[in-house]
Amino acid sequence: MSLKTVDTAHVLLAVVVLLVTAHAGGRLFALARQPQVIGEIAGGLLLGPTVLGVLAPGAQRWLLPPTGPVATAIGVFQTIGLLLLVYLTGTELRRRGSGGERRTIGLVAVLGLVLPFGFGLAVSGLIDPAELSGPNGSPTTLTLVFGMAIAVTSVPVISRIMLDLGILGSLFARIVLAVAVIEDVLLYVMLAVILGVSQAQSSDTYGLWSLVGAGQPPRAVLYVYFAVVPLLFLALLRRWGPGLFARLSVTRLNAVAARSPVAFRLIFLFLLCAACSGLGIDPIFGALVAGMCTADAVTTQERRSQEVLRSFALGVFIPVYFAVVGVQLDLAHHFDALFFCWFLVLACVAKSLSVWLGARLAGERNSTATHLAIAMNARGGPGIVLASVTYGALVIDQGFFTSLVLLSIITSQMAGLWLGRAVARGAALTGPSPGEDRPPAAEEPPTEGERAAGRTPPERRPTTTDHPKENTP
Numbered sequence: 001m002s003l004k005t006v007d008t009a010h011v012l013l014a015v016v017v018l019l020v021t022a023h024a025g026g027r028l029f030a031l032a033r034q035p036q037v038i039g040e041i042a043g044g045l046l047l048g049p050t051v052l053g054v055l056a057p058g059a060q061r062w063l064l065p066p067t068g069p070v071a072t073a074i075g076v077f078q079t080i081g082l083l084l085l086v087y088l089t090g091t092e093l094r095r096r097g098s099g100g101e102r103r104t105i106g107l108v109a110v111l112g113l114v115l116p117f118g119f120g121l122a123v124s125g126l127i128d129p130a131e132l133s134g135p136n137g138s139p140t141t142l143t144l145v146f147g148m149a150i151a152v153t154s155v156p157v158i159s160r161i162m163l164d165l166g167i168l169g170s171l172f173a174r175i176v177l178a179v180a181v182i183e184d185v186l187l188y189v190m191l192a193v194i195l196g197v198s199q200a201q202s203s204d205t206y207g208l209w210s211l212v213g214a215g216q217p218p219r220a221v222l223y224v225y226f227a228v229v230p231l232l233f234l235a236l237l238r239r240w241g242p243g244l245f246a247r248l249s250v251t252r253l254n255a256v257a258a259r260s261p262v263a264f265r266l267i268f269l270f271l272l273c274a275a276c277s278g279l280g281i282d283p284i285f286g287a288l289v290a291g292m293c294t295a296d297a298v299t300t301q302e303r304r305s306q307e308v309l310r311s312f313a314l315g316v317f318i319p320v321y322f323a324v325v326g327v328q329l330d331l332a333h334h335f336d337a338l339f340f341c342w343f344l345v346l347a348c349v350a351k352s353l354s355v356w357l358g359a360r361l362a363g364e365r366n367s368t369a370t371h372l373a374i375a376m377n378a379r380g381g382p383g384i385v386l387a388s389v390t391y392g393a394l395v396i397d398q399g400f401f402t403s404l405v406l407l408s409i410i411t412s413q414m415a416g417l418w419l420g421r422a423v424a425r426g427a428a429l430t431g432p433s434p435g436e437d438r439p440p441a442a443e444e445p446p447t448e449g450e451r452a453a454g455r456t457p458p459e460r461r462p463t464t465t466d467h468p469k470e471n472t473p
Contacts, residue, residue, distance in 0.1 A: 003069055003073065004069075007070055007073075010070045011069075011070050011074065013063075014064055014074055015077060017047065017063065018043075018319070018320050018324065018327075019316070019319055019320060019323075021043035021044065021046060021323060022040040022043045022319035022320065022323040023319060025040050025041075025043030025044075025046075026039040026043070026319065027039065029042070033416070034413060034416060035161070035413070035416065037157065037380065037381060037412075038409050038412065038413065040319050040322035040326070041322050041329075041384070041405065042326060043323055044322065044324060044325060044326020044328075044329075045326040045329055045331075046326075047060070047063065047064060047327050048326060048327035048329055049332060049333065050329060050330055050332050053332070054332055064327055074320075074324065077317060077321075078320060078324045080317050081322075081324075082287075082321050082385070082389070083270075083273060083284060083287040084269075084287070084317050085318050085381065086188070086284045086287040086288050086291070087269050087288070087290055087313075088291060088310060088313060088314075088318075089184065089288060089291060090287065090288040090290060090292040090293075090295065091292070091294065091306070092181075092291075092295075093181045093184060093185060093288075093291070093292055103362045103363070104175050104358075104359060104362035104364055105175055107358040107361050107362040108175065108179050108355055108358035108362065108372065108376070109178075109182045109183070109358075110358065111354050111355070111357055111358035112151075112153075112179060112183075112354045112355040113151050113183050113186065113354075114354075115350070115354035115357070116151040116347075116350040116351045117147040117151040119150065119350045119354075120143075120147035120150035120347075120350065121143050121144075121147045123146070123346060124142060124146035125143065127142075129142045131397075132397060132399070132400040133397060134390075134394035134395050134396050134397050135394045136198040136393060136394040137198065137394070137395045137396060137397075140197070141197060141198050141390075142395070144190060144193070145194060145386065145390050145396060145400075145404075148187055148190055148191070148386055149379075149383065149386060149387075149404055150346070150347045150350050150351060151183065151351065152183055152184070152382050152383055152386065153179065153180040153184070153351075153376045153378060153379065154184075154378050154382050154383065154408075157378050157380030157381060157412045157415075158176055158177075158378045158412075158415060161375075161378070161420075162176070162375075162419070165420060165423045167419075167423065172368070175372065176375050176376060179376065180376070184382055185234075185288075187382055187386065188288045189285075191282070191284070191285070191385075191386060191390075192226065192281050192285040193226045193227050193230065194390065194395060195281075195389065195393050195395070196222075196225070196226030196229075196280055196281055196282070197222050197226055226281070229280070229281060230285055233276065233279065233281065233285070233286075233289065234285075234289055237272070237292075238292060241289065241292070242293050242295075242296055244293075245268060245293050246296070248264075248268075249302070261301060261302065261304075261305035262305045262308050262309050265294055265305060265309055268290055268293075268294060269291075269294075272286035272287070272290040273286035273290070282389070282393075284385070284389060294306070321388075325388050325405060328388070328391070328401065329401075329405060329406075330402065334397075334398040335399065335402050335403075336399055336403070339399075339403060340406060340407075343403055343407065344407055344410065347377075347407055347411070348411065348414075351373075351377045352374060352376075352377050355369075355372055355373040356369045356370060359372045359373070371422055374414065374415055374418040374419070375415050375418075375419060377411050378411050378412045378414070378415035378416075379411050379412065380408055380412045381408075382408075383404060383405075383407060383411075384404075386404060387401050387404035387405045388405075
């Protein structure tokens with residue numbers, strides 16, 4: 001079970017190098033007022049086949065070998081980082097708009113998601129699936145990934161951008177975050193369907209599906225099972241999960257929570273991930289739901305435990321995850337510049353025009369609609385998670401993986417630069433458009449978890465981080 005001494009030293013050295021390069025890259029990008037996650041990926045890029053692999057291929061293969069016990073150990077770090085990243089994304093998915101901006105949120109959410117997703121589905125039908133799919137991919141799964149890549153928006157990255165600009169409490173920010181929350185939830189539901197279908201069609205079946213799905217059932221059964229089960233799991237846990245977590249965290253019988261609230265949060269997270277695996281759903285969906293169930297940190301102890309877990313995850317595991325994503329990018333051998341250029345233009349135009357149209361139909365000014373269109377085009381962490389998870393499940397190939405990651409990076413930078421210049425020019429991003437009569441947002445009622453624990457929530461303040469920090473899902 002244990003590693004050899006030489007392998008242990010090798011793993012520790014590799015983790016140290018990944019952490020140093022990730023944090024150094026994140027620091028440099030933070031100084032340039034860019035999302036730190038991009039810097040962490042850039043740090044990994046230096047250690048991968050794109051840079052170190054070209055300059056010293058032998059050293060690159062030794063430091064981060066593709067197979068063997070060292071690769072397995074690094075894979076464990078990466079997986080835990082991914083689960084914690086998606087968990088933190090789930091803790092962010094509670095913002096919602098109210099009052100006068102609901103019309104804008106509704107139209108932007110519907111048109112800004114449905115139109116680019118549908119456009120992506122249509123365009124993907126013109127592409128040969130064999131050019132972008134992995135061994136477990138299919139025309140259907142490739143089509144869904146293509147559509148989601150165009151439609152998704154990042155909650156954490158755009159949150160951090162608006163926090164740095166001082167507009168996170170504005171009406172503009174409330175609209176952006178409310179729509180992004182809806183899109184992120186739908187992204188992870190769709191991702192659960194894609195991963196479930198791909199693993200059911202391969203020999204790598206697990207959980208309940210390995211029992212009920214024997215004998216290669218009709219494809220329609222696959223889609224129904226993996227569409228319904230994640231939705232039921234989400235609905236049940238969103239209804240009773242917060243209350244269950246709140247009761248378990250305060251009961252005297254819970255020795256773990258009494259001794260270490262952080263450990264109890266991790267146990268709750270891992271149990272929901274294991275429950276998803278038992279249903280045949282990818283564990284990341286359990287991490288998302290766990291974050292949504294434990295987001296209501298009300299007491300001082302709960303807030304402290306949430307912050308400790310967040311700080312440790314963002315300091316160790318999540319940077320390793322993003323650095324490994326950078327290592328997996330091979331711009332020297334698996335990057336089609338022509339495909340990426342038209343894919344980037346297609347994704348930006350489809351997403352931005354759809355959001356702009358929704359905002360204009362809701363009565364927003366042209367300038368506000370334009371700012372919303374650029375902000376909602378940032379794909380950030382969710383786009384990177386979509387790329388890394390589908391690539392790890394062999395649904396897409398390395399070339400498409402590279403394009404998806406670069407799409408997330410470039411669109412996030414575009415959004416940050418655009419909004420920064422808009423604020424510098426004095427654009428009206430801090431309140432409603434002139435002449436609009438919009439009531440203030442209504443105070444949110446106590447959540448299920450707060451009612452279960454018999455607690456009154458304090459004033460809620462927007463909290464965000466860079467990854468999600470989410471974010472990053």
